[in-house]
Each structure stands twice: as C-alpha cells, then as structure tokens.
Amino acid sequence: MKASKDYLDEANAIVPRISVNQGIAKHEAGNSLFLDVRDSSDIAQSGTIKGAVRIARGMIEFAADPNTPFHETRLQPETDVVVVCGAGGMAALTGKTLVEMGYKNVSNVGGFNEWKEGGGPTEK
Secondary structure, eight states, rough: OOOOOHHHHHHHHSOOHHHHHHHHHHHHHTTTEEEEOOOHHHHHOOETTOOOEEOOOGGHHHHTTTTTOOTTOOOOOOEEEEEEESSHHHHHHHHHHHHHTTTOEEEEEEHHHHHTTTTTOOOO
C-alpha cells in the first residue's frame, strides 16, 4: 500500500523544486505560466502570484487536456509552467500529473506564503 509520502517522493523526483528567487526571475522574464492550484477560497483570502492562472488541483487533468471542454488554452505542453500551492505538496503532485500528460517544462515554486515573504509579485 502506498502512503501520501510515497506519492510526494515520486512527484519531487520528477518535478524540480525551484527557489522563490528562481521563480521571481522566471516571472520577471515573462516566459513562464504561473499556475496556482489552491482552492478559490484560499486564493480569495491570501491572493496569488501576479498573473497566475488559477486551476484547482482537482480540475488539472481536465484543464491540461485539449480534448476536454474544460481545457485552459494557456496550458500547452511546451509552455514553461511554474506551479504554486499552499506549502508545495499539491504543486509537486500537480507537476507530476502535467509531466505524465506530456508537459515538458514544469517546476514547483512551493507555497504561496513563501513566495509572498520572498518578495514575489502578488495580486488579489
């Protein structure tokens, strides 16, 4: 039987974790899509990364698949995708899913509070 730690270990082995400073550099370069996978109520309370696409973790398979009516057209397999969540776990799991779906450039910047405290640009 697998435990949540097993899933996280697998995800972290596949999806590189980048620092807030690396994430800010990607944000400033303007070539990456930032993806916040927290629930909308969490985002409403804390805000998110400036310009981030907001897709709840439970919808990512549908939003990332161009063959569903829920496809988010900004998500493309060649896009550099930087995933954020509350603490980094959901971002890692989401990143693993995206990689398994054929996305080639996915990284995990961790939790939003870390981003905010590190001086990353935010919005409500």
